[in-house]
Amino acid sequence: MxxxxxxxxxxxxxxxxxxxxxxxxxxxxxxxxxxxxxxxxxxxxxxxxxxxxxxxxxxxxxxxxxxxxxxxxxxxxxxxxxxxxxxxxxxxxxxxxxxxxxxxxxxxxxxxxxxxxxxxxxxxxxxxxxxxxxxxxxxxxxxxSEHAAPLLCAGTTVFSPMLDNQVLPTHRVAVVGIGGLGHLAIQFLAKWGCAVTAISTTSAKRADAERFGATGFIASGEPGVLREAAGSFDFVLSTVPADLPWDDYLAILRPQGRLCLAGVPARPVTFGPLSLVPGAKTITGGIAGSATQTRQMLDFAAHHGIxxxxxxxxxxxxxxxxxxxxxxxxxxxxxxxx
Missing domain, CATH: 3.90.180.10 (Medium-chain alcohol dehydrogenases, catalytic domain)
Structure with missing residues (x-):
């Protein structure tokens, strides 16, 4: 045809x-x-x-x-x-x-x-x-249909890391970036039962982040704010294609916390070994979900109005x-x- x-x-x-x-x-x-x-x-x-x-x-x-x-x-x-x-x-x-x-x-x-x-x-x-x-x-x-379309990539890409990394409703989590992926990640994690903190360079999207379900907000461009958040989160999901200060983001994890990259940085990810090893922390990749995970994501979104x-x-x-x-x-x- x-x-x-x-x-x-x-x-x-x-x-x-x-x-x-x-x-x-x-x-x-x-x-x-x-x-x-x-x-x-x-x-x-x-x-x-x-x-x-x-x-x-x-x-x-x-x-x-x-x-x-x-x-x-x-x-x-x-x-x-x-x-x-x-x-x-x-x-x-x-x-x-x-x-x-x-x-x-x-x-x-x-x-x-x-x-x-x-x-x-x-x-x-x-x-x-x-x-x-x-x-x-x-x-x-x-x-x-216009709401379903973005879920088939952006939605499943932020939902499957929740399953793969065994995120629990009791976990304190952070989402880096309030964009196409991030605004969905905040909604999914909030409905999952987590306390969600949104991280963005400035405070410009604070109101949107709170509307999506975030209960905390960090403007990472302000001096010292990431250091103040040290040891705060069990799971951090980065949704931005940016080169971040990786040592600072590993520092905001609790022991055995996980930093998941759903956004693909432009350059190699570099960090000091002491940012990772003493707390037994993990850096992992986030990808689009399996056929089953994508179906679970659609059902979850439909049930919770995401x-x-x-x-x-x-x-x-x-x-x-x-x-x-x-x-x-x-x-x-x-x-x-x-």
């Missing part, structure tokens, strides 16, 4: 209408007619070829919501009937044969299907194809939406309606 999409034809170039032939549907694949697509900063990196991996023309997008249009012969049609509202997120397939898949950790599979990295057939299109139906997520009733704040754009304004995300001006996620 012919797919109508929006593609960049050169690094950093504008998105223009683009058509490609999708080919026959594989046995485990699902064709989804897209109605809404979130814009993640990773999409900007793919459009701009920030990693040197993009193949042009690039069709980005990995937060797609729509309805099932067709399924492969091996798909359980009782689970994903044609017409069902679903989402295709950051991970759209895995092998289901390796040790990671067989233990439920599909997000660690070395053979994942990442539409955003594939680059040529992403969700900025009328249709998107998932490599395996078991990664296609039914959307809970009552959740608006919603991203979004700016909604018509498809004709997709370039303006992309530019708003590129400049860091979206509050707090941009979503395109196709």
């Amino acid at each position: 012919k797919v109508q999409a929006y593609a960049a034809h050169e690094p950093g170039g504008p998105l223009r209408p683009h058509e490609y032939e999708a080919g026959p549907l594989g046995p485990h694949e699902v064709e989804v007619r897209v109605t809404h697509g979130g814009i993640c900063h990773t999409d900007i990196d793919v459009i701009d070829d920030a990693w040197g991996l993009s193949r042009y023309p690039v069709v980005a997008g990995h937060e797609a919501i729509g309805v099932v249009a067709a399924v492969g012969d091996a798909v359980d049609a009782s689970v994903l009937p044609v017409g069902r509202r679903v989402g295709v997120g950051a991970i759209a397939g895995s092998c289901f044969r390796c040790e990671w898949c067989l233990s439920g950790r599909t997000n660690l599979c070395p053979h994942q299907d990442w539409p955003v990295l594939r680059g040529d057939r992403g969700g900025f299109a009328g249709h998107v194809r998932a490599g395996d139906w078991r990664h296609v997520q039914p959307i809970p009733d009552g959740m608006r 919603r991203p704040e979004v700016e909604l754009f018509p498809a004709a304004e997709i370039e303006a939406a992309v530019e708003r995300v590129r400049r860091g001006n979206a509050r707090y996620r941009a979503v395109v309606e196709f």
Whole structure:
């Protein structure tokens, strides 16, 4: 079938209408007619070829919501009937044969299907194809499609570290950054039962952080405030792609505390060994959740009324939406309606 999409034809170039032939549907694949697509900063990196991996023309997008249009012969049609509202997120397939898949950790599979990295057939299109139906997520009733879209990447990326790091409701936690990921992390952790402190460079987003559920706030740009918070937190989730003073952030952890990086710093993370070893502290990475974790996240969000704040754009304004995300001006996620 012919797919109508929006593609960049050169690094950093504008998105223009683009058509490609999708080919026959594989046995485990699902064709989804897209109605809404979130814009993640990773999409900007793919459009701009920030990693040197993009193949042009690039069709980005990995937060797609729509309805099932067709399924492969091996798909359980009782689970994903044609017409069902679903989402295709950051991970759209895995092998289901390796040790990671067989233990439920599909997000660690070395053979994942990442539409955003594939680059040529992403969700900025009328249709998107998932490599395996078991990664296609039914959307809970009552959740608006424009709210569901950002949850398929930003939502699962901040929710899965809560599970992987065994965060408890009794834990004192901090979220670094009040942006596309951070504003969701605060909501999830607050509804999880944690006492949440938001950390931002200035106090400009204090009111927003409190509205999302934070009960504490640290303006990290003020002299000495991080030192005053030493030994305060069991878990710190960094959602910013920034080079932070890592020794200071390790210092705000309690013994055996964990610093989780869901945002990817631009340069190597460096710290003194005495910041880590005496308190048996841990630095770990936070990634998009497994198929099961993503489903749990959607159910948790639906049950507790957790919603991203979004700016909604018509498809004709997709370039303006992309530019708003590129400049860091979206509050707090941009979503395109196709």
